Amino acid sequence: MRALSDRRTRAVRRKAAQEIGVPHLGRIAHGVAPYIDIPQQPLPAKRRAAFEAHLRSIIAESFAKADGTDAQPEPPETDPGYAKRLAEEAPEPTVLNAACIACQGDCCLLGGARHGFLTEETISCQRWKDPGLTPEALAETYLSYLPETSTTGSCVYHGPQGCTLPRPLRADICNSFQCSARRQLADAVARRPGTGAVVAGLSRDHVTDPSAGAAFLRVVSVTAAGDVTVHDHLSLPALRKDLPED
Ligand code: SF4
Ligand code: SF4
Incomplete structure (x- = not known):
């Protein structure tokens, strides 16, 4: 399936590269990411109330463990990689965001039923x-970052431009997780540092419509200077019949 996705999107990746002044794909990091196309909506009152209840519960849990508001809590016992966690809060190279902007947050759908993965450990941090x-x-801080609209059924912080929660406030997994598409883009960036990136977001079910122009695509480029273009x-x-069926 991966080879099929690569081949079906190669021409549009090449075109996007040319549109930002890169003559061919050999001169820029590039790749394919998942793609979701789910409408935004205001967070339903029931989901907001459930999130706020969860938030207040993990805050209370953290304070109960520390026995008061003034004591500095111990680094979370269940999080032995505490220093690693702090390092992962740091801003990431903008060029890697090409994958997530093209994708629109496939992995964040999992945060919908899990209150953005926020736990007592996140609060203690x-x-x-x-x-x-x-x-x-x-x-108040956590509630202030809820977007006006979020992706239907997804994480409460999954806004129209991605996650609205600053990295230092996120759950550990939200800063450490990288899907295979993003890891592959990171490898491509390491092979071609300083070139920018082009990523084609492609729906997993794109093979269900082999016609040209099927609505499964979002192509994004990020220049070396960090300028983002959604093409x-x-x-x-079209999905050509001679492409492999792997
Ligand atoms: S990490 Fe992967 S699945 Fe998650 S938003 Fe980025 S590209 Fe999409
Ligand atoms: S908090 Fe942000 S990164 Fe984490 S699941 Fe929600 S939208 Fe995604």
């Missing part, structure tokens, strides 16, 4: 960084 935080300040006018080529 915030308190470890700033021991003066009160329960109300923490709740909306590029359309998916």
Whole structure:
């Protein structure tokens, strides 16, 4: 399936590269990512209430463990890679975001039923960084980052431009997880550093419509300087019969 996706999107990746002044794909990091196309909607009141209840519960759990608001909590016992976690909060190279912008957050769908993966450990991490935080300040901070609209059924922070929660406030997994498409793009960037990136987001079910122009595609480029372009006018080529069925 991977080879099929690569071949079906090669021409549009090449075209996107040319549109940002790169004459051929050999001169830029490029790859294929998943792609989801799910409408945005205001968070239903029931889901917002459930999220707020979860948030207040994990905050209370963290404070109960630390026995008061003034004590600096111990680094989460269940998170032995605490230093690693802090390192993973750092901003990432913009060029890698080409994959996630093209994809529109396939992995964040899993955060829908899990309240953005936020746990007591996430809250204790915030308190470890700033021991003066009160329960109300923490709740207000997390609630303030809820977007006006989020991807239907997905994580409460899955806004129209991606995650609205700053990296330092996210659950560990949200900063450490990289899908295979993103890892492959990171490898491609390492092979061609400083060139920017082009990524074709392609729906997993694209083979269900072999016609040219099928609505399964979102092509994104990021220049070495960090300029992002969504190449909306590029359309998916037909699925040719001579492509491998792997
Ligand atoms: S990590 Fe992968 S699945 Fe998640 S948004 Fe980025 S490209 Fe999509
Ligand atoms: S908090 Fe952000 S990164 Fe984590 S699942 Fe939600 S939208 Fe995705």
